[in-house]
Amino acid sequence: MLRNQVYKQTSMIARDFAKLQISVPTAADGEKYSSTASGRPNQSVTKPVSLDSSTGEVLVRKSTGKTKVRKGQTAEEFERQCAQFFDVERGPVWTPVGWMTTRDPLLTLDTDPSSDLKIKQVRQKLASHCHLLYYRKQYADCARLCERLLSRFEALDNRKKIQREIDELHYMLERCRAAK
Amino acid sequence: MSSKYPQARILTKKNDPLHIIKTRKATHQRAVTIAGPMVRYSKLPFRQVCRHYNVDIVYTPMILAREYVRNCHARMADFSSNESDSPLIVQVGVNNVTDLLRFVEMVSPYCDGIGINCGCPIKEQVREGIGSALIYNPELLSSMVSAVKTKYGDKVRLETKIRIHDNWDQTVDLCNQLCDAGVDWITIHGRTRTTRSSEPVNLDAIKFITQKIKSRNVPVIANGDCFDMSDFQKILDYTGADGVMAVRGLLDNPALFGGFKACPWGALELFWHYTMEFGGLPHQLLLHHLHCMLGSMGLEKSLHNELMNIKDTSHLIDWFDYNFVLKRFGEQGFAEATDIPYKSHSKP
Incomplete structure (x- = not known):
């Protein structure tokens, strides 16, 4: 129960992050290697921002440049998926x-x-x-x-x-x- | 890992990919041969065909960890296997440690190793921080490798397939960090994130990186532009790599590592057999495989045009039976022919 509450709060914070338009770093930021190419290469390469390492929730960048939260997965939900996968599906399609x-x-x-x-x-x-x-x-x-x-x-x-x-x-x- | 569920598959000399990579020269008098991951195309029937022709290790197409651990429909669509599908590396697209650890927990009982895709140049994946984005994010990539190896040690083999950077020193730095994190072997595709596949692979870059990390004792597999066994030997001799991964070359000719210059008819018969027996493939996917194989065999052009206009699988079976001698499993000579066995009315 407590974990679910924490998860909900984290998700709300994540949504607020997205609204705030915090920029997701790219490979061009803090580039220590010079490039032979002109301009700033690799600007489109996203470095996801971890919002909650316990659920895998991350902030990434959409093609429009806006940020997007990729929702995490609680431990309880993962356990449900494991039970479904191992006990019901019996592993991958065989x-x-x-x-x-x-x-x-x-x-x-x-x-x-x-x-x-x-x-x-x-x-x-x-x-x-x-x-x-x-x-x-x-x-x-x-x-x-x-x-x-x-x-x-x-x-x-x-x-x-x-x-x-x-x-x-x-x-x-x-x-x-x-x-x- | 919860002990109530199956544990990672036990690795032996027969299926441990790292052992195979390190011992192939002693046991087979040649370097290790690997069939790499192809989006959509490295499905079970194709993997099985490759195994008939001296391929030591085979990869699945990239599976997105995020989807696999959350969605049963994605699981059913993305991965099918069976007991003869080994040694098998499941390639994963991932952008965080949690998803990767969960993915490994679910998949490791059914494969012999996991490969992190750090080479996919598709924009949609790169924007998610997946694929070739990871070669620009060494901290994240190293933390993912380290998390898996810390949890599983030698029970789960973990590989990273990377592309090169414009500055090769950057790739050497990345490889050193991966070695520190405990990666089992590294596959290097000799192109940058933006190099087109029509441009030749950069073997000098692979050679440079391989030499620079030689002292780390982590095997390097060279990937790119291996279309026949002379390419295989040239790549090994030039780069000093421990083995070669072929991808596009195998799509045209799955018997490449068996020493065939072009796809033998027998490989095509095997492909039909496995495709039908394992439950079929979507028609367009089946058609593309046959198009590639028959292209390699030099099929007569008007027949090739006919092939590409066939709209469903039953018509495809009839077209093959009308034009060629397509043997089924159990028939004498099944999977043995090399040249296209045209029927008399179809001969060019």
Whole structure:
């Protein structure tokens, strides 16, 4: 609780810093080495100002020259991210050869609440299963999966936006049927 | 580090990058070969292809520490791996000690070393104090290196990839400070923050810096303009560096360190295989890799134009099968061909 209060106060101070337009030093400031280039080189190179070393909050410079606070991360928030990363995500995405054929991709979609067909990456992941089957020339399996995906994709509200993805599934389906 | 979570991966003679750098000459009669980080392109399928052709150590693309420690979507998009993806250096873009320590805590169980990007010249990153901004901020960079090495010692390997300054003495000073802070090895890209990649790499600068810090016993890796094995040897002989990192050269020819002058067809078959098996790549990214590899092989121009107009992955697979003999894993001769195996109707 106390830490959160301190964090809030620090953030407020940081915002005030930004308003005050304190300049963020550049590599050209205090340059002890002379340069062969003309003018003041490296003026655009920012040296971030640390506002709170315990959270990683820093002040940097935007392209307009104004300062911008990059908010810190409290120890509690980092602990939450660690728990999510190590316990739920089980580390980074792990993809050994063969991982795509160990589980029905649509089963993941139906059981994992974070899998939402409205998200492009989720649709791409599903389509990549079709690509693998198509590449492996497993046309019967590929056709079955294309049909199942098409029934889901075509039921989405924003159909126009994903028309190209739908077209590709139709293309693979036709080619697979012709090859069977 | 909290003991309830996985600890840094254990380093052995097989995966410790510093051990590999120091012993390659004795064990393989050649200096260490490294596939450097490429924005967008050093993803898992490409890394795996490089490993087939005498690459000792491979880097991921730069991952922003700030995003990785805060955002699960960034984590999913930025880093994927598997058990055969080793020795692996995860390259990080960072501008403060806290983010770096937290990033190392999360990533070190899944890689063999961390590299701080001190060379990225992209304006948006430089304004944040990330990438090549760090070579003008030696106090911050040294404090980041020191913080990691103080916490982890030899359990986590830490590298810095720097660019040169206009004044090379400034780079020597920076390297000395990094050595004092405990950096495990330094990679020097022989261009300044503003030098274009079309200008040749400055090997004199790398030689000068390497000689000046020789007594520190911290290995130096030379980077820039390594496009074949004659470049590799020339760079080593000229600079006195301990190894060579190739980046753009590998994009065109991932078999560069295997002694191939141009990308062999087998490397392209491997790339297709890994890309499909690991879950695909965004179409434009896949297309760019194939464009670079086929360019290196000297693909006939009209076919190259056709390739660049293909709009999705399934059409790309069909185009390859129509024009070439593209073998799949398990087929006899898979990944063995050198020249482009045109089908009779596609022969130039």
